[in-house]
Amino acid sequence: MRQYRGGVRPLHPRDRAILATVTMPPGGLPNPPESPTPFQRAVIAVVSSLGRGEIATYAEVAAEAGHPGSAQAVANVLRQIPDLPWWRVVPSSGRLYRTHRSTQEPLLRAEGITIDDTGRIVPIDTQP
Numbered sequence: 001m002r003q004y005r006g007g008v009r010p011l012h013p014r015d016r017a018i019l020a021t022v023t024m025p026p027g028g029l030p031n032p033p034e035s036p037t038p039f040q041r042a043v044i045a046v047v048s049s050l051g052r053g054e055i056a057t058y059a060e061v062a063a064e065a066g067h068p069g070s071a072q073a074v075a076n077v078l079r080q081i082p083d084l085p086w087w088r089v090v091p092s093s094g095r096l097y098r099t100h101r102s103t104q105e106p107l108l109r110a111e112g113i114t115i116d117d118t119g120r121i122v123p124i125d126t127q128p
Contacts, residue, residue: 014052014110032080042066043077050088053111055121057092095120 036044042065050056056064058071067073071092078086087107090096096104096119105115114122 032082036081039065039067039070039073040077040081043074044081044084047078047084047086047089050085053113055088055090055108055113058089059092061089090121093120094123 033040043061046056046061046064058074059068061074062068062070065074074089078084078089087100087104088111090104096108096115098119101119105119108115108121116122
């Protein structure tokens with residue numbers, strides 16, 4: 001679903017501005033871990049490397065972090081670590097979670113991602 005560019009990027013100011021205007025989905029920890037585990041650091045590196053308009057599935061992030069089959073654990077990291085572009089990580093089905101859609105959809109659309117009426121990401125090769 002994406003090309004991996006590697007590296008860690010800080011959250012872009014435009015993304016911070018958009019985030020300030022939307023209600024965040026439920027979940028998350030008020031106090032993130034002080035010292036991330038090696039797995040958390042690997043997930044942070046992969047998700048931080050996602051650029052504007054670039055998306056990955058939870059499974060792809062898990063695999064690129066060196067832990068294939070750990071998609072649910074990736075979701076747990078995204079709930080715990082602040083300032084990650086979490087909206088760029090989507091389910092393998094391509095359909096946004098109902099509980100995240102009202103926040104995630106405008107963020108993705110602002111980055112040029114097309115989403116259909118059912119909340120599913122439209123692959124670039126099928127767009128008109």
